[in-house]
Amino acid sequence: MKNKKFLIVSLILAAVCIVGVLYVNANMRYSMLASVLQKGAIYALVAVALNLLNGFTGLFSLGQAGFMMLGAYTYAILTIPVAERIAVYQYFDGGIIQFCLPMAVGLVLAGIVPMLFAWLIGKPVLKLKSDYLAIATLGFAEIMRAIIQWKNLGPLTNSSNLLKRFANYENILFPMVVSAVCIAIIVLMINSTYGRAFKAIRDDEIAAEAMGINLAKHKMIAFMTSAFFAGIGGALLAMFQSSVQAAAFTSAMTYEILLIVVIGGIGSVTGSVMGAFLFVACSEWWLRFLDDPLPYLGVQIPFMRGGFRMLVFSVVIMVVVLFFRKGIMGDKELPDLWKKRPKKALKKASKKEVA
Amino acid sequence: MSKNVLKVENVTMQFGGVVAVDNLSMEVNQGEIVALIGPNGAGKTTAFNVITGVYAPTNGLVSFGGKPIVRNHPQGKMKKLYKGEVATMYTAAYIPDGRPSIEDEEATKIWNDAEHARDPFVGSDKVLEPTPDKITKLGMARTFQNIRLWKSQTVFTNVLIAKHMRRSSNLLTATLHLNFKEEQKQREEVMELLRIVGLEDVKDELATSLPYGKQRRLEIARALATNPSLLLLDEPAAGMNPQETQELTAFIGEIRDKFNMTILLIEHHMDLVMDISDRIYVLDFGKLIAQGVPAEIQNNERVIDAYLGVADDAED
Ligand SMILES: Nc1ncnc2c1ncn2[C@@H]1O[C@H](COP(=O)(O)OP(=O)(O)O)[C@@H](O)[C@H]1O
Ligand SMILES: [Mg+2]
Numbered sequence: 214m215k216n217k218k219f220l221i222v223s224l225i226l227a228a229v230c231i232v233g234v235l236y237v238n239a240n241m242r243y244s245m246l247a248s249v250l251q252k253g254a255i256y257a258l259v260a261v262a263l264n265l266l267n268g269f270t271g272l273f274s275l276g277q278a279g280f281m282m283l284g285a286y287t288y289a290i291l292t293i294p295v296a297e298r299i300a301v302y303q304y305f306d307g308g309i310i311q312f313c314l315p316m317a318v319g320l321v322l323a324g325i326v327p328m329l330f331a332w333l334i335g336k337p338v339l340k341l342k343s344d345y346l347a348i349a350t351l352g353f354a355e356i357m358r359a360i361i362q363w364k365n366l367g368p369l370t371n372s373s374n375l376l377k378r379f380a381n382y383e384n385i386l387f388p389m390v391v392s393a394v395c396i397a398i399i400v401l402m403i404n405s406t407y408g409r410a411f412k413a414i415r416d417d418e419i420a421a422e423a424m425g426i427n428l429a430k431h432k433m434i435a436f437m438t439s440a441f442f443a444g445i446g447g448a449l450l451a452m453f454q455s456s457v458q459a460a461a462f463t464s465a466m467t468y469e470i471l472l473i474v475v476i477g478g479i480g481s482v483t484g485s486v487m488g489a490f491l492f493v494a495c496s497e498w499w500l501r502f503l504d505d506p507l508p509y510l511g512v513q514i515p516f517m518r519g520g521f522r523m524l525v526f527s528v529v530i531m532v533v534v535l536f537f538r539k540g541i542m543g544d545k546e547l548p549d550l551w552k553k554r555p556k557k558a559l560k561k562a563s564k565k566e567v568a
Numbered sequence: 569m570s571k572n573v574l575k576v577e578n579v580t581m582q583f584g585g586v587v588a589v590d591n592l593s594m595e596v597n598q599g600e601i602v603a604l605i606g607p608n609g610a611g612k613t614t615a616f617n618v619i620t621g622v623y624a625p626t627n628g629l630v631s632f633g634g635k636p637i638v639r640n641h642p643q644g645k646m647k648k649l650y651k652g653e654v655a656t657m658y659t660a661a662y663i664p665d666g667r668p669s670i671e672d673e674e675a676t677k678i679w680n681d682a683e684h685a686r687d688p689f690v691g692s693d694k695v696l697e698p699t700p701d702k703i704t705k706l707g708m709a710r711t712f713q714n715i716r717l718w719k720s721q722t723v724f725t726n727v728l729i730a731k732h733m734r735r736s737s738n739l740l741t742a743t744l745h746l747n748f749k750e751e752q753k754q755r756e757e758v759m760e761l762l763r764i765v766g767l768e769d770v771k772d773e774l775a776t777s778l779p780y781g782k783q784r785r786l787e788i789a790r791a792l793a794t795n796p797s798l799l800l801l802d803e804p805a806a807g808m809n810p811q812e813t814q815e816l817t818a819f820i821g822e823i824r825d826k827f828n829m830t831i832l833l834i835e836h837h838m839d840l841v842m843d844i845s846d847r848i849y850v851l852d853f854g855k856l857i858a859q860g861v862p863a864e865i866q867n868n869e870r871v872i873d874a875y876l877g878v879a880d881d882a883e884d
Binding site for chain 1: 721
């Protein structure tokens with residue numbers, strides 16, 4: 214009965230979302246809302262991918278921007294039409310790659326290349342304890358960024374110049390659909406026997422190993438999966454921006470994504486998704502007015518000028534991190550909010566029994 | 569005598585300058601319940617950790633089902649620091665005594681075979697230090713003295729996760745939920761286990777919300793879910809009152825009978841130990857000071873001095 218009610222509610226919610234998105238797609242494709250929906254979907258994917266590591270497996274990695282960058286570059290490099298290459302690689306005689314892959318192939322490779330890098334660095338790095346793992350992955354991302362901007366790699370990466378004119382989507386639904394499919398795959402994985410093993414590692418590594426879970430192997434699976442989807446997210450971000458530049462993929466981007474995970478709730482997929490849309494909407498749209506020095510109702514409000522938005526934003530985040538440590542969702546998922554009640558009743562009953 | 573399941577030979581575990589386990593040798597046979605007792609800090613848990621692969625021993629050999637699973641000799645810094653015995657026994661430099669003269673081929677062959685039966689890698693530097701999951705896969709499962717349940721998971725899921733090891737699905741089939749038949753079977757087996765240990769009614773509660781005694785039972789259920797042939801229990805009755813201890817004693821006997829299990833346990837409750845153990849090993853300061861059937865141990869002067877006397881005092 215409860216289940217039925219939940220099903221109906223979620224169906225209605227889903228229908229409202231889909232109709233809303235379709236409406237935006239049809240009537241306001243160049244609006245701020247459309248842009249927030251696209252970027253929000255992309256950030257949702259990379260946040261869920263990071264949550265798979267930090268939240269579900271207990272591996273504190275800070276390499277997300279690095280893997281996104283690898284994905285973005287893989288996609289961009291491989292899908293620029295041959296005719297455009299001379300213009301894009303103007304300082305490098307059109308670059309060394311003289312072919313162009315279809316969009317779908319490029320997108321899949323944008324996942325596979327970062328995944329291979331994750332595999333390469335995973336073996337030494339995943340043995341490290343939490344803080345050291347964070348430092349090592351952060352270092353990896355920064356080194357990759359430096360390497361991509363390295364002059365001698367220019368014919369491949371265009372050095373520190375923009376990559377542009379690669380294959381792009383027409384319909385703003387594209388990043389949302391790709392992101393939804395990827396998140397669905399991650400959720401399926403989290404709900405499988407592997408996902409349970411990840412959570413066991415997070416909760417107690419020694420017990421997990423004693424119960425036959427191969428730590429090295431399972432951490433590697435989580436790490437590579439996360440890198441794969443971060444790469445896809447990076448490619449989508451490249452498309453959304455119509456250009457890529459390594460300089461954008463700084464550690465600040467990783468912190469933004471980490472923040473989304475924390476705000477949404479560490480260990481909650483729905484939390485990360487909601488956090489992503491909230492974050493993107495706030496930082497790009499709702500708080501924009503704070504940067505606006507124009508007088509409101511005839512009053513010139515002090516501080517309201519360029520950059521003030523970021524200050525307010527930082528304070529909001531600090532408040533969230535300090536006072537809502539578990540984020541919006543804690544480690545619960547949206548459907549759990551419906552399931553909660555019968556569980557509590559049961560707990561009370563059994564407590565009585567013990568007493 | 570029945571088949572040998574676990575054999576520990578000359579195991580020494582040294583942490584820096586501290587010898588926690590000192591040249592321990594013991595064995596457990598099929599269907600036996602064997603107890604490992606001794607005062608706090610005697611090295612019992614450390615012995616468990618060596619057997620289950622948590623620590624690689626500084627020196628010694630552990631065999632399971634007749635096959636060596638753990639083997640080591642003092643290496644690196646430990647070569648100089650080593651305070652234990654038989655430092656060369658598991659190296660290429662091993663010079664056994666009692667070897668018959670080379671001319672006597674017959675005797676040499678018999679002697680050789682016996683040495684290889686004892687240690688298939690005899691006369692080599694072979695090191696075996698598998699991770700704990702590899703050892704669990706061979707059919708050994710344990711519980712922990714300081715309970716280690718997965719705290720964010722329910723009672724049911726705690727046991728279900730232990731089934732992960734014996735899966736036949738891979739990442740792809742599991743993610744696409746093509747393994748639903750296996751999953752279904754696992755869930756049924758978990759329910760059956762919970763029924764046996766009497767935790768069926770609390771299956772949806774958080775594992776850590778259970779009272780102490782039930783958490784210990786849950787750890788046993790979780791260990792059983794890995795389908796072990798040898799079960800290692802580290803102080804399963806710690807923190808239990810006399811009534812709970814009595815129930816647990818009966819329960820451990822039931823497990824042995826129902827699952828045809830071999831059990832090695834560490835325990836301080838002497839009623840429990842004397843009641844269900846077939847044989848007992850006594851450790852003190854890392855050294856084996858006595859072994860035998862309960863009646864022998866109860867009357868052993870050294871054991872009374874080192875441990876039982878103290879334990880009795882403590883219980884008063
Ligand atoms: N990881 C470790 N590092 C250093 N010393 C240890 C370690 N583990 C155990 N010990 C030491 O080994 C000795 C035996 O401990 P333990 O095996 O836990 O005893 P028991 O289980 O018999 O009470 C203790 O002196 C303890 O301090
Ligand atoms: Mg102990």
